[in-house]
Amino acid sequence: MIKKKEKDWFKDRGYPHFSNKTPKRVRKKVLQYILNPKNIAKHSFLPLIFKEIKQRRYKESDFNGIIRRSHKKVKKGKIISNSKIRPILFATHIDAHIYSYYTKKIIGPKYETYLKKNKVLSDSITAYRKIETDDKLKYKNNVHFAKDVFDEIKKRENCVALVLDVENFFPTLNHKKIKLAWAKILGYKSLPKDHYNLFKAITRFSYVNLKDLKTKNGHFDEKELAKHKKNGKHTFFDNINDLLDSDIIIHKNQKQHKITKKLMGIPQGLPISALIANIYMLVFDEVIIEELTKKHNVYYRRYSDDIVVLCKENQIEYVEDFIIEEIKKIDLTISKDKTEKTLFKINNNRLLSYKIKEDNSLQENVPLNYLGFEFYGYQTLIKSKNLAKFYREMKQTVKRKHKRVEHLKEKYLIDDAPLYKRKLYRLYSYKGVKSRNLPAKRTYFKNGKAKTEYFERKFRGNYLRYAYRASDDLNAPEIKRQMRNHWKILQKTLKKYEFSNVDKD
Secondary structure, eight states, X not given: OOOOOOOOSOOOOOXXXXXXXXXXXXXXXXXXXXTXXXXXHTOOOOOEEEEEEEEOOOEEEEETTEEEEESEEEETTXXXXXXXXXXXXXXXXHHXXXXXXXXXXXXXXXXXXXXXXXXXXXXXXXTTSOOBOTTSSSBOOHHHHHHHHHHHHHHHOSEEEEEEEBTTTGGGOBHHHHHHHHHHHHTOSSOOHHHHHHHHHHHSOEEEEGGGGOTBTTBXXXXXXXXXHHTTOOBSSSSHHHHHHSSOOOEEOOOBOTTTOOBBOOOTTSTTHHHHHHHHTHHHHHXXXXXXXXXXXXXXXXXXXXXXXXXXXXXXHHHHHHHHHHHHTTTOOBOGGGOEEEEEEEETTEEEXXXXXXXXXXXXXXXXXXXXXXXXXXXXXEOHHHHHHHHHHHHHHXXXXXXXXXXXXXXXXXXXXXXXXXXXXXXXXXXXXXXXXEEEEEEEEETTEEEEEEEEEEEOOOHHHHHHHHHHHTTOTHHHHHTTTHHHHHHHHHTTSOOTTOOOO
């Protein structure tokens, strides 16, 4: 039997921060520090670094009564971007190790032990957990979780899939409820001192905006970073006092509840955040299982803040209202704009999907969107926007390479400059489907002298690999047909530019 590889709590993170990197050679020293709860109880957690990830979205929007797909939408009479902005905060290396160790070695196992007492509950919570596949050879991922839902729909045949999204999930978690849920999982009435210090670190956190660290015309001060590297420090400042003495603003968590004015929310991006969010939702999960699943045969799955339930057509209103009311009890809100209702029923011996509109009319052949897939009943496809993103990234990469080639031609006064295709093919074609080891190197400074380590890093395959595996796991050959034109599109994109080694015929 193939042994499943366990993820280590210790990870050598590459980003610069306010404290130095902790390479694998100091793992034992870090572990010794973490294993003493007294150290963690008095540990001073440093400010986080904040950045925003902008995801451009192309979706249906209402423009004065006209429905069309666009990157824009109308909100309160103004045309604004459809882009989704996801705030991410990441910790210093030693702080991240502490969060990771407590997540994987202390709190996580307690949470899993609690869930194992109720199999129906355990099966219903899918995100951020290690759940074995039926053959016990690997752990489930979003493809397996999507398959479970789609298989249940096929089994029920005539049912409704209700997909709901929790609004502003991480930024609106109630701190008092976090503390109570955390202590409950540990089996205590209140948090031990080391856990309480972690709780304070993720609720009363401070942070620095990554943009503010780009002090040289919107770029990092590379000379300053290089100077620290020569001193063996992969940091933005020589020490934390230099940050405090600088003009850079250190922000504090100021997200407040509208009514109580009390602080709320936790940072998204810390190794501990996902587990704490799962623990927070536990009381809600238990109520849904007891009141909807056991009493009314409602199928329930929650992947982080994405909730999907399968019920009968005549149960829709009751189930939706029940979920909305129960989520309010833990100070969260269901986003009505993102709620989707999809009816599945047999038509001419084929299972078909129908979108249930606001006026309760049906729109045929509109799929259920779940975890990156579109389920029509009779077929499963990769979500169209995910496929569009893959091709958009492919074309943008080629465009960047062309700019680089043109720069080299101008710099060295040459007429021809070839495109190095190997990496491009590895990332965006069937030639990158297989995993492999690639040569790599890292340079660090010791006693002011540069030292280079050569090693091999594992390339785990590209998006095509994911699509082909999803096609096999979901028993959906139509996904492979979705990807069949990727080579033609890549070659057509290459021919748009002047590369000396690309044949335009």
